[in-house]
Amino acid sequence: MVAATAARPGAAEQTLVVDLRFPGEAGATPFTRADVVFTGVDHSGLSYEVRLFLNNPTATADTPRTAEHGYAGRFTIFGHGGCYGDEGHCDVPPATADPAGMRPPHPLTPQDTYVTVTDALLHVLADSGTLQTVTLVPVSITPRQADRKPAPELLSFSDVSLHTYLTATEADAE
Amino acid sequence: MGVRKNVATLSPGELTDLRDGFAAAYQLSDDRGYAFYAGLHGLPLPSYCQHGTSLFLPWHRAYLYFFENALTDALRGARDDQTASVSLPWWDWASAAAHADGLPAGYLADGNGADNPLAAGPVTLSNSDLQLVRENLPGAITDGPNPVTVRDPSPPDELPRQQTVNRALRSTTFQSFTMVLEGIHNGVHGWVGGAMSAVPISSYDPIFWAHHSMIDRLWYLWQISPLGADPPAALLDRALAPWPMTVRQTLDISTLGYDYAAQVIG
Numbered sequence: 001m002v003a004a005t006a007a008r009p010g011a012a013e014q015t016l017v018v019d020l021r022f023p024g025e026a027g028a029t030p031f032t033r034a035d036v037v038f039t040g041v042d043h044s045g046l047s048y049e050v051r052l053f054l055n056n057p058t059a060t061a062d063t064p065r066t067a068e069h070g071y072a073g074r075f076t077i078f079g080h081g082g083c084y085g086d087e088g089h090c091d092v093p094p095a096t097a098d099p100a101g102m103r104p105p106h107p108l109t110p111q112d113t114y115v116t117v118t119d120a121l122l123h124v125l126a127d128s129g130t131l132q133t134v135t136l137v138p139v140s141i142t143p144r145q146a147d148r149k150p151a152p153e154l155l156s157f158s159d160v161s162l163h164t165y166l167t168a169t170e171a172d173a174e
Numbered sequence: 175m176g177v178r179k180n181v182a183t184l185s186p187g188e189l190t191d192l193r194d195g196f197a198a199a200y201q202l203s204d205d206r207g208y209a210f211y212a213g214l215h216g217l218p219l220p221s222y223c224q225h226g227t228s229l230f231l232p233w234h235r236a237y238l239y240f241f242e243n244a245l246t247d248a249l250r251g252a253r254d255d256q257t258a259s260v261s262l263p264w265w266d267w268a269s270a271a272a273h274a275d276g277l278p279a280g281y282l283a284d285g286n287g288a289d290n291p292l293a294a295g296p297v298t299l300s301n302s303d304l305q306l307v308r309e310n311l312p313g314a315i316t317d318g319p320n321p322v323t324v325r326d327p328s329p330p331d332e333l334p335r336q337q338t339v340n341r342a343l344r345s346t347t348f349q350s351f352t353m354v355l356e357g358i359h360n361g362v363h364g365w366v367g368g369a370m371s372a373v374p375i376s377s378y379d380p381i382f383w384a385h386h387s388m389i390d391r392l393w394y395l396w397q398i399s400p401l402g403a404d405p406p407a408a409l410l411d412r413a414l415a416p417w418p419m420t421v422r423q424t425l426d427i428s429t430l431g432y433d434y435a436a437q438v439i440g
Contacts, residue, residue, distance in 0.1 A: 047364050047371050076360035081372035082310035085219055111226030141364035143371050144313035145326045
């Protein structure tokens with residue numbers, strides 16, 4: 001697991017490069033599925049997508065989304081587009097410690113998500129033997145197509161990790 | 175309510191009923207009308223919608239159920255005909271037709287200049303909310319008084335592919351299914367652009383309901399597949415505010431009085 005604070009700016013400071021390695025210290029383990037898992041993803045602002053590139057730290061929003069460029073997939077966040085309440089309305093309080101608490105989580109509680117990267121990981125392992133980096137390329141999804149652009153300011157998360165599995169069924173591997 | 179159909183297969187009469195239902199709902203300014211239902215998703219506050227949680231699918235199923243009933247009520251009132259009814263169609267954005275043409279023809283502005291209630295929806299909000307929407311989300315709604323929703327779609331081939339949908343349908347747990355399907359859903363919101371691209375006002379666009387009917391249909395198809403499974407037991411008795419329903423009460427669509435057309439013959 002890599003904390004978001006350990007990510008470094010990538011090309012033109014419009015991307016984030018995460019040192020996410022495979023095989024790890026435990027050595028190579030077989031897998032039939034691989035997920036890049038994000039926790040604590042912010043969704044309070046504009047909608048945006050995050051494209052993932054493996055072993056391509058110079059990837060940008062203009063990089064072709066092909067296996068040859070390390071493209072592994074993307075996730076899309078459906079954003080709340082700013083705050084519409086009074087001051088403090090969109091401040092997410094800490095999770096309640098009251099075991100009998102009935103109040104639902106704040107609507108802007110950060111989300112968890114994942115991208116299944118099995119084929120892309122197999123591709124880079126066949127190509128270079130190891131996974132060294134995952135580059136995150138955030139692009140805004142504004143109402144107007146013409147306004148969409150690289151948007152590193154929208155991507156905020158807690159940590160990212162690579163999970164590999166030997167799946168029980170063929171369906172699990174999808 | 176009855177059978178929800180693919181929007182591409184609606185008869186002229188069914189499309190007219192749908193348009194008349196929306197037009198009638200637009201005219202109602204109370205808690206039977208379009209603004210009321212659209213507003214429950216985002217603006218005006220409070221926002222009730224569920225995203226990024228395991229309640230995403232149940233909450234939106236309940237949302238469609240109550241809105242679909244309201245559409246029929248509005249149509250009956252407008253026509254003074256208690257036998258009139260309307261069902262929400264689904265927009266199959268993974269189909270070959272969608273990948274060629276993009277938005278369904280029934281939801282586009284008519285070429286003859288006549289208003290199509292499905293081409294844009296009125297955004298009935300306070301001046302302060304409208305100002306914030308225009309500041310935060312330029313291009314989402316029209317300028318001036320009485321704004322309506324705007325769209326700015328991406329190229330049709332950027333819509334989700336059937337193989338992506340199939341990947342969701344091969345999920346083996348409810349949690350993985352809902353997470354994958356919600357991700358696909360997010361992408362379609364962004365693909366349509368305009369008002370659909372942001373939570374607070376997306377449900378003011380009439381295409382919202384056809385998009386979510388597709389999402390609900392995919393959940394139904396997964397439910398009846400060999401891989402389908404209920405949400406975790408701890409969720410089943412959770413309330414789905416503001417709807418007087420629990421998660422458990424959304425699981426069987428036959429008890430909600432609607433079905434999805436498996437195929438259309440002829």
